[in-house]
Amino acid sequence: MRRRDFQRLVESLESLSPHQLRQLDETVSKLAQQTAVRELVTAHVEREGQCPHCQGNAFQRWGTTASGEQRYRCKKCFKSFTGLTGSPLNGLWHKSLLLEYAQCMKVGLSVRETAEQLGLHRNVVFRWRHRLMPPNSAHQPEALEGVAEVDEAFFRESFKGLKKGMPRTAHKRAMPAGKRGISKEQIPVLTAVSRGSRTSFMSVLPGVPSASSITSSLGPLLSKDTVLVSDSASSYKTAAKNLGIVIRQIPRGTHKLGPYHIQNVNALHSRMKSWFKPFKGVATKYLPVYLAWFRFYDESGWSRVPEDLIKDAISRPRVRPNGPSETSTLE
Numbered sequence: 001m002r003r004r005d006f007q008r009l010v011e012s013l014e015s016l017s018p019h020q021l022r023q024l025d026e027t028v029s030k031l032a033q034q035t036a037v038r039e040l041v042t043a044h045v046e047r048e049g050q051c052p053h054c055q056g057n058a059f060q061r062w063g064t065t066a067s068g069e070q071r072y073r074c075k076k077c078f079k080s081f082t083g084l085t086g087s088p089l090n091g092l093w094h095k096s097l098l099l100e101y102a103q104c105m106k107v108g109l110s111v112r113e114t115a116e117q118l119g120l121h122r123n124v125v126f127r128w129r130h131r132l133m134p135p136n137s138a139h140q141p142e143a144l145e146g147v148a149e150v151d152e153a154f155f156r157e158s159f160k161g162l163k164k165g166m167p168r169t170a171h172k173r174a175m176p177a178g179k180r181g182i183s184k185e186q187i188p189v190l191t192a193v194s195r196g197s198r199t200s201f202m203s204v205l206p207g208v209p210s211a212s213s214i215t216s217s218l219g220p221l222l223s224k225d226t227v228l229v230s231d232s233a234s235s236y237k238t239a240a241k242n243l244g245i246v247i248r249q250i251p252r253g254t255h256k257l258g259p260y261h262i263q264n265v266n267a268l269h270s271r272m273k274s275w276f277k278p279f280k281g282v283a284t285k286y287l288p289v290y291l292a293w294f295r296f297y298d299e300s301g302w303s304r305v306p307e308d309l310i311k312d313a314i315s316r317p318r319v320r321p322n323g324p325s326e327t328s329t330l331e
């Protein structure tokens with residue numbers, strides 16, 4: 001817009017009624033959000049993006065799409081793309097709400113609360129959540145070095161959202177698990193963290209933790225000079241023996257053994273439990289991605305911002321095995 005026209009536009013605002021001003025305010029804030037998302041995507045692509053067709057990194061701006069998104073053309077394969085092509089966020093409607101949405105995710109609002117705040121249907125909110133959530137394979141540590149604390153946390157088995165084919169009778173909300181302690185209704189999550197690091201390893205185990213499931217989960221991450229620290233369970237001792245590494249086990253009823261303890265992994269569990277609380281149970285099939293979502297913020301000491309979650313999503317490919325179906329399954 002020409003400067004003089006803009007000046008006139010600004011001057012004309014004074015004649016608006018209070019109702020018109022509120023309407024204008026809404027429009028401006030929506031446009032500002034849209035622009036912020038576009039700028040975020042553009043900056044990300046131009047700094048570290050690559051052609052989604054051939055992975056080449058030489059490309060140029062190539063006009064805009066019908067909906068106003070920046071388009072690029074690859075100098076190698078000559079195909080065009082936008083910053084979202086091939087990413088889980090491609091084809092989303094209401095993209096202008098993405099930043100606000102990611103903020104709702106950071107503070108852990110439920111699907112229903114988010115739907116209310118953004119004026120979206122809860123099925124849309126649910127689908128977005130699963131597009132934005134990092135897969136469990138992302139952000140896992142590549143290795144557990146030095147002193148690595150390991151323990152397991154338990155989540156109640158949940159078939160939330162499943163309407164047909166329940167393998168057992170449905171529980172009412174907040175109903176306590178039928179059996180105390182370790183049972184088939186409790187899903188074990190093996191967690192490990194190297195002392196001095198915030199990146200935690202998490203793996204949903206197929207059943208009650210055993211020496212073989214612990215060995216195969218931790219094996220690829222441990223090196224011969226890692227010292228594993230665990231509670232007194234014998235399965236850890238056997239796993240360490242299988243892997244040929246040193247283990248220090250904290251005797252039952254005590255908190256430490258010389259310089260060794262599992263306080264870091266216990267603190268991680270307590271942050272994890274309080275973060276999961278507002279969801280009032282997560283469907284077991286989605287537990288791995290919820291763990292990854294928790295870790296995404298936790299490993300940064302909660303310093304990551306909504307923009308980081310969006311950048312993370314547009315950097316990964318769309319196809320994700322075992323993703324949610326387009327049903328109204330919540331959480």
Ligand SMILES: [Zn+2]
Nearest residue numbers: 051054074077
């Ligand atoms: Zn290309």
